Amino acid sequence: MKDRIDQLKTELDALMAVTQEEVEHLRLKYLSKKGLVSVLFDDFKTVPAEKKREVGQLLNELKNKAQQKIDDLKLQFDQHAETTATGMDLTRPADDLDPGTRHPLSIVRNRIIEIFGRIGYTVADGPEIEDDWHNFSALNFTPDHPARDMQDTFFIARDPDILLRTHTSSVQIRTMESTKPPIRMIFPGRVFRNEAISARAHCIFHQVEGLYIDKNVSFVDLKQTLMYFAKEMFGEQTQIRLRPSYFPFTEPSGEMDVSCLICGGSGCNICKHTGWVEILGCGMVDPNALENCGIDSKIYTGFAFGMGIERITMLKYQIKDLRLFFENDVRFLNQFTGAF
Numbered sequence: 363m364k365d366r367i368d369q370l371k372t373e374l375d376a377l378m379a380v381t382q383e384e385v386e387h388l389r390l391k392y393l394s395k396k397g398l399v400s401v402l403f404d405d406f407k408t409v410p411a412e413k414k415r416e417v418g419q420l421l422n423e424l425k426n427k428a429q430q431k432i433d434d435l436k437l438q439f440d441q442h443a444e445t446t447a448t449g450m451d452l453t454r455p456a457d458d459l460d461p462g463t464r465h466p467l468s469i470v471r472n473r474i475i476e477i478f479g480r481i482g483y484t485v486a487d488g489p490e491i492e493d494d495w496h497n498f499s500a501l502n503f504t505p506d507h508p509a510r511d512m513q514d515t516f517f518i519a520r521d522p523d524i525l526l527r528t529h530t531s532s533v534q535i536r537t538m539e540s541t542k543p544p545i546r547m548i549f550p551g552r553v554f555r556n557e558a559i560s561a562r563a564h565c566i567f568h569q570v571e572g573l574y575i576d577k578n579v580s581f582v583d584l585k586q587t588l589m590y591f592a593k594e595m596f597g598e599q600t601q602i603r604l605r606p607s608y609f610p611f612t613e614p615s616g617e618m619d620v621s622c623l624i625c626g627g628s629g630c631n632i633c634k635h636t637g638w639v640e641i642l643g644c645g646m647v648d649p650n651a652l653e654n655c656g657i658d659s660k661i662y663t664g665f666a667f668g669m670g671i672e673r674i675t676m677l678k679y680q681i682k683d684l685r686l687f688f689e690n691d692v693r694f695l696n697q698f699t700g701a702f
């Protein structure tokens with residue numbers, strides 16, 4: 363009997379409870395009529411008379427200890443108690459939780475998705491590790507085409523057919539291969555080019571490209587869509603300008619400038635005193651690119667455009683060094699608290 367009492371005492375010392383239900387469970391286990399402690403009182407009758415005094419005292423100690431332990435455990439859940447049996451103070455105010463901020467590139471990407479979403483564009487995604495067909499050949503880059511050099515590609519040494527995509531135009535190809543027109547989609551994603559890292563370039567950056575294919579899509583639709591985007595992104599007063607350019611997968615091709623946000627067009631450092639800043643490449647999808655994906659270029663026409671999210675973000679927030687996007691310095695990131 364004495365051994366049993368000692369054993370229960372040690373057990374009681376180790377008791378813990380995380381919820382009020384657990385405390386109640388323990389109370390029943392030890393102190394209810396059929397509880398482990400109470401049962402010993404029944405057995406007490408069998409203790410020889412000469413030991414009754416000693417064992418009775420130990421038994422009472424055990425009962426008090428059990429009661430005290432249960433009371434202590436209960437205290438944990440008493441909201442007025444400052445410290446609990448386990449030494450935890452549940453009334454202490456919690457430590458400040460820093461809510462964090464969205465990365466500026468995510469803010470701008472989401473904004474671009476939202477702006478195009480309003481005119482019916484949905485979002486599609488594709489692999490970052492691509493094959494030559496989807497990144498180049500289907501886009502009308504011939505094998506020795508000098509435009510391949512424009513993109514400074516990372517190839518996989520063991521298999522030059524595999525590369526890191528240099529633009530998300532590869533997702534346009536995948537979409538055209540698998541979807542019947544009309545197609546109205548944008549393709550945000552990470553792209554890779556073998557460039558030295560500087561304030562104005564990085565070997566990893568982000569793009570959003572767009573594609574609209576249907577019957578009777580014309581350059582007018584392209585221009586109107588991009589004007590809508592520029593005004594939504596940079597403000598109603600924004601002007602656009604299209605300059606002729608070259609991409610293998612669009613004909614005709616253009617580059618779009620927006621009037622400088624800083625000086626409004628009168629000339630400053632940001633726009634290098636031209637009043638304009640370049641933000642994207644665009645054009646009418648080359649019939650060869652459509653045919654490569656099984657779309658009949660006699661029935662369908664379309665336009666495509668592509669922009670760098672870093673560039674748009676730098677303009678919008680007047681960020682002068684592209685490396686800031688990748689360093690994850692909280693002093694930089696914290697400045698975007700509460701941004702949309």
Ligand code: PHE
Pocket residue numbers: 528529530531571572609612643644645666667668669
């Ligand atoms: N893919 C081009 C680039 O990364 C951008 C672009 C997309 C141009 C669609 C025209 C049309 O430079």
